[in-house]
Amino acid sequence: MASLKKIITNINSKNGRQFDIFIQVLIILSLIAFSIETLPDISDSLADFLYWFEVFCVIIFTVEYILRFYYAKKKLSYVLSFYGIIDILAILPFYISLGVDLRSIRVFRIFRVFRILKLARYNKALDRFKFAAQDAKEEVVLFMIITGILLYLSAIGIYYFEHEAQPEKFASVFHSLWWSISTLTTVGYGDVYPITTGGKIFTFFILIIGLGIITVPAGLVASALSNNAKLKKEDKNKLEYEATKE
Amino acid sequence: MASLKKIITNINSKNGRQFDIFIQVLIILSLIAFSIETLPDISDSLADFLYWFEVFCVIIFTVEYILRFYYAKKKLSYVLSFYGIIDILAILPFYISLGVDLRSIRVFRIFRVFRILKLARYNKALDRFKFAAQDAKEEVVLFMIITGILLYLSAIGIYYFEHEAQPEKFASVFHSLWWSISTLTTVGYGDVYPITTGGKIFTFFILIIGLGIITVPAGLVASALSNNAKLKKEDKNKLEYEATKE
Amino acid sequence: MASLKKIITNINSKNGRQFDIFIQVLIILSLIAFSIETLPDISDSLADFLYWFEVFCVIIFTVEYILRFYYAKKKLSYVLSFYGIIDILAILPFYISLGVDLRSIRVFRIFRVFRILKLARYNKALDRFKFAAQDAKEEVVLFMIITGILLYLSAIGIYYFEHEAQPEKFASVFHSLWWSISTLTTVGYGDVYPITTGGKIFTFFILIIGLGIITVPAGLVASALSNNAKLKKEDKNKLEYEATKE
Amino acid sequence: MASLKKIITNINSKNGRQFDIFIQVLIILSLIAFSIETLPDISDSLADFLYWFEVFCVIIFTVEYILRFYYAKKKLSYVLSFYGIIDILAILPFYISLGVDLRSIRVFRIFRVFRILKLARYNKALDRFKFAAQDAKEEVVLFMIITGILLYLSAIGIYYFEHEAQPEKFASVFHSLWWSISTLTTVGYGDVYPITTGGKIFTFFILIIGLGIITVPAGLVASALSNNAKLKKEDKNKLEYEATKE
Numbered sequence: 007m008a009s010l011k012k013i014i015t016n017i018n019s020k021n022g023r024q025f026d027i028f029i030q031v032l033i034i035l036s037l038i039a040f041s042i043e044t045l046p047d048i049s050d051s052l053a054d055f056l057y058w059f060e061v062f063c064v065i066i067f068t069v070e071y072i073l074r075f076y077y078a079k080k081k082l083s084y085v086l087s088f089y090g091i092i093d094i095l096a097i098l099p100f101y102i103s104l105g106v107d108l109r110s111i112r113v114f115r116i117f118r119v120f121r122i123l124k125l126a127r128y129n130k131a132l133d134r135f136k137f138a139a140q141d142a143k144e145e146v147v148l149f150m151i152i153t154g155i156l157l158y159l160s161a162i163g164i165y166y167f168e169h170e171a172q173p174e175k176f177a178s179v180f181h182s183l184w185w186s187i188s189t190l191t192t193v194g195y196g197d198v199y200p201i202t203t204g205g206k207i208f209t210f211f212i213l214i215i216g217l218g219i220i221t222v223p224a225g226l227v228a229s230a231l232s233n234n235a236k237l238k239k240e241d242k243n244k245l246e247y248e249a250t251k252e
Numbered sequence: 253m254a255s256l257k258k259i260i261t262n263i264n265s266k267n268g269r270q271f272d273i274f275i276q277v278l279i280i281l282s283l284i285a286f287s288i289e290t291l292p293d294i295s296d297s298l299a300d301f302l303y304w305f306e307v308f309c310v311i312i313f314t315v316e317y318i319l320r321f322y323y324a325k326k327k328l329s330y331v332l333s334f335y336g337i338i339d340i341l342a343i344l345p346f347y348i349s350l351g352v353d354l355r356s357i358r359v360f361r362i363f364r365v366f367r368i369l370k371l372a373r374y375n376k377a378l379d380r381f382k383f384a385a386q387d388a389k390e391e392v393v394l395f396m397i398i399t400g401i402l403l404y405l406s407a408i409g410i411y412y413f414e415h416e417a418q419p420e421k422f423a424s425v426f427h428s429l430w431w432s433i434s435t436l437t438t439v440g441y442g443d444v445y446p447i448t449t450g451g452k453i454f455t456f457f458i459l460i461i462g463l464g465i466i467t468v469p470a471g472l473v474a475s476a477l478s479n480n481a482k483l484k485k486e487d488k489n490k491l492e493y494e495a496t497k498e
Numbered sequence: 499m500a501s502l503k504k505i506i507t508n509i510n511s512k513n514g515r516q517f518d519i520f521i522q523v524l525i526i527l528s529l530i531a532f533s534i535e536t537l538p539d540i541s542d543s544l545a546d547f548l549y550w551f552e553v554f555c556v557i558i559f560t561v562e563y564i565l566r567f568y569y570a571k572k573k574l575s576y577v578l579s580f581y582g583i584i585d586i587l588a589i590l591p592f593y594i595s596l597g598v599d600l601r602s603i604r605v606f607r608i609f610r611v612f613r614i615l616k617l618a619r620y621n622k623a624l625d626r627f628k629f630a631a632q633d634a635k636e637e638v639v640l641f642m643i644i645t646g647i648l649l650y651l652s653a654i655g656i657y658y659f660e661h662e663a664q665p666e667k668f669a670s671v672f673h674s675l676w677w678s679i680s681t682l683t684t685v686g687y688g689d690v691y692p693i694t695t696g697g698k699i700f701t702f703f704i705l706i707i708g709l710g711i712i713t714v715p716a717g718l719v720a721s722a723l724s725n726n727a728k729l730k731k732e733d734k735n736k737l738e739y740e741a742t743k744e
Numbered sequence: 745m746a747s748l749k750k751i752i753t754n755i756n757s758k759n760g761r762q763f764d765i766f767i768q769v770l771i772i773l774s775l776i777a778f779s780i781e782t783l784p785d786i787s788d789s790l791a792d793f794l795y796w797f798e799v800f801c802v803i804i805f806t807v808e809y810i811l812r813f814y815y816a817k818k819k820l821s822y823v824l825s826f827y828g829i830i831d832i833l834a835i836l837p838f839y840i841s842l843g844v845d846l847r848s849i850r851v852f853r854i855f856r857v858f859r860i861l862k863l864a865r866y867n868k869a870l871d872r873f874k875f876a877a878q879d880a881k882e883e884v885v886l887f888m889i890i891t892g893i894l895l896y897l898s899a900i901g902i903y904y905f906e907h908e909a910q911p912e913k914f915a916s917v918f919h920s921l922w923w924s925i926s927t928l929t930t931v932g933y934g935d936v937y938p939i940t941t942g943g944k945i946f947t948f949f950i951l952i953i954g955l956g957i958i959t960v961p962a963g964l965v966a967s968a969l970s971n972n973a974k975l976k977k978e979d980k981n982k983l984e985y986e987a988t989k990e
Contacts (some may be wrong), residue, residue, distance in 0.1 A: 044425045179778070187459055226966050232476060290661075291670040433705055439932075470709065676944050684930045685930045686934075689937050716957070719957075
């Protein structure tokens with residue numbers, strides 16, 4: 007059936023687009039259903055409905071997976087591709103749960119979450135983000151390393167200042183890392199904070215230095231993205247300009 | 253009366269400008285009056301004054317609405333326009349409150365807030381922001397989607413790590429979303445935070461990845477705005493340069 | 499005495515520079531002394547030292563003020579200028595405190611803080627910041643207005659959601675504004691936060707929208723500054739290029 | 745032995761690169777080992793293993809230091825260079841600890857942390873960051889000063905507003921500085937926050953002004969970095985373009 011092949015593999019055809027949107031909506035609905043299931047006090051009828059909706063989703067996703075496998079040119083490379091693995095992980099937990107104890111499979115269900123990544127599959131707009139990410143890649147990686155070093159240094163520093171005053175909250179360098187991340191990202195939950203004068207002065211300087219470092223990657227990505235968008239615009243203008251010249 | 257029509261519809265005429273400023277000041281004053289009314293212990297005389305000021309504002313706004321309706325070329329399209337609806341919502345709650353119980357109308361009063369949006373109506377400077385928003389639109393929408401996915405994935409992740417340790421605070425995926433938003437926006441109220449080692453390590457990585465994503469849209473808007481301002485400046489310089497050449 | 503006049507009024511001469519640096523260091527030292535005085539348990543000898551250091555500073559600043567006044571071309575315009583007022587406010591509280599009760603003058607002492615603004619007087623580098631501020635002025639003002647509207651709207655919104663559940667913390671729209679500022683700036687002290695489901699969902703959307711707005715002005719200033727620095731660099735290169743051509 | 749000299753001093757040779765990577769991995773491993781040692785309840789066998797790993801690291805680092813010293817052209821300038829001092833500080837604490845009391849040397853161990861700075865030694869990618877830092881240097885320094893003034897002014901302001909209401913938390917201007925840094929960096933631990941109406945209004949305005957100032961340096965660095973990357977790209981394109989012309 008040539009038209010079915012087209013629907014599955016060619017997202018530019020009209021039916022292919024419709025099928026694509028249907029699958030995307032189903033992925034979102036199944037994620038919402040999964041989230042509702044985690045609510046503590048849901049009625050039996052709702053739980054039943056969610057169960058049958060889950061069965062429905064898994065059937066559709068299974069049929070989709072089989073068709074994708076059937077129409078793939080290189081079958082093995084599809085199975086082992088990133089999306090191939092996600093596609094199978096999105097449906098496998100359901101089948102495994104049928105045979106074994108219900109409680110133990112709960113851990114596997116987290117893989118259902120990967121369905122959300124399927125959304126990314128079809129989104130063309132992500133390409134532009136990829137280019138920007140490539141442009142800013144080296145700088146972002148470098149800043150990640152600097153951020154890592156900064157987090158680690160500040161964790162060791164605060165450990166020496168606060169360990170004696172708060173032996174439970176700053177029990178080790180690893181415990182202090184929790185303070186580092188919550189402070190330097192400016193989250194500041196308030197569960198750990200320095201109480202000694204030395205620790206507070208240390209935090210003061212770490213924050214002044216750190217704030218100028220930890221938020222730089224976001225600025226780099228934004229710059230790269232807006233440069234890409236600008237170049238695209240300029241190219242367009244240039245083409246139009248050259249077209250009017252002739 | 254041609255001059256009255258001019259005052260209402262033409263903001264470029266002298267009287268039109270004055271009327272415009274008068275309405276804007278009244279909107280701000282009525283908003284302040286509304287806020288003062290919510291204060292717990294206000295004297296009866298102040299409450300009386302605020303009531304009569306409210307009556308005064310509603311009368312002016314009603315007259316303005318009637319005149320705008322009367323002078324509008326396409327009456328129905330004004331009534332159904334965004335500002336037409338806001339204009340009627342800004343005065344309607346007052347008239348409805350006269351007939352019915354006072355307590356029940358309190359809910360409707362929130363619509364009075366929409367008066368603040370009238371301020372935006374007259375502000376020409378917003379145009380430049382609109383252009384920048386158009387430039388950065390696609391990227392901002394994409395980042396909103398990525399932010400949404402990130403928030404959802406981190407909510408599910410933290411649910412699995414913290415649900416057992418803090419069954420009340422992380423009761424469901426939806427409860428965990430509250431943690432996601434307060435953590436990834438770096439607000440960090442301190443009402444919910446991970447206590448397990450796994451949850452803390454998960455938060456660590458989510459924050460390092462998330463911080464570089466969630467603040468990007470602001471950078472994109474800033475870039476688009478400063479590019480627009482730069483182009484405007486360059487155009488001006490070019491015009492001046494060409495003028496001197498002749 | 500021509501050379502004394504030069505020292506006071508001409509900061510480009512050698513002695514003028516030295517005098518300038520001396521005054522700047524004294525301003526910083528007097529600010530540190532003022533801060534130490536606020537410490538709860540300081541010894542009598544330290545308090546005595548700080549008092550005499552204060553007397554010394556005030557004498558120097560008084561002499562400086564008199565000389566500046568004496569050598570000023572337009573005496574009245576100096577006295578009424580921004581820095582003229584700050585210069586007198588920096589020394590006046592000391593003389594007033596001699597005659598009257600010690601407690602009541604404490605309020606006046608806050609003006610000593612304005613001495614720090616004298617630092618700004620001499621700093622040429624601030625000029626470049628002024629140009630960038632002018633470039634980004636309109637956009638920053640617009641964003642300030644948008645931020646103001648956003649803060650106010652979110653204060654009213656949270657008031658309706660949380661007023662009944664937390665009547666003390668969200669007592670009025672003005673009380674809710676405290677929540678607005680601490681949430682939208684992502685400070686999140688943790689003294690006020692929504693507890694109702696409606697309030698949390700409202701906070702969720704306000705934060706997603708607000709975060710992309712409230713941090714834009716900083717990005718605009720940074721863009722304007724880096725553009726200015728770039729133009730300066732390009733101008734320099736151009737001049738050098740034209741110089742080599744001849 | 746010429747080849748050994750090459751390995752130590754020439755990182756461009758094949759063996760030099762391998763040696764370099766080996767030292768870098770060892771530095772990271774020794775830092776992890778050091779962090780694990782601070783954990784409160786580690787088994788005796790793990791403690792033993794960590795001790796012998798520490799001995800191994802120190803021996804390698806000592807041999808490396810001796811060889812670097814031996815092959816250095818100017819021996820004294822190596823010993824007194826920044827990395828020369830870090831290299832000796834990374835191994836010295838171990839030797840000192842052998843003779844003296846174990847507890848007292850704990851303070852010295854913090855110097856082991858400086859090993860992490862050795863990582864920076866080999867990283868070429870840091871060069872680009874250095875250029876960007878030079879470009880943005882003046883502006884960043886200026887903003888650091890403005891940030892400092894802002895922190896200090898807000899500390900004095902909040903001191904006058906909150907000192908009477910919370911005499912312990914806002915005991916002096918220095919105590920208030922802790923509030924300043926935790927508020928203006930938007931960390932907001934929640935250990936100190938204003939409770940008076942005046943203090944809250946003051947915080948409101950300080951945050952609106954401060955937020956636009958304190959995050960500017962990060963934007964400046966990001967701008968400088970993306971400009972550098974762009975120029976590099978344009979230069980490359982220009983060279984390619986000129987190459988095709990000939």
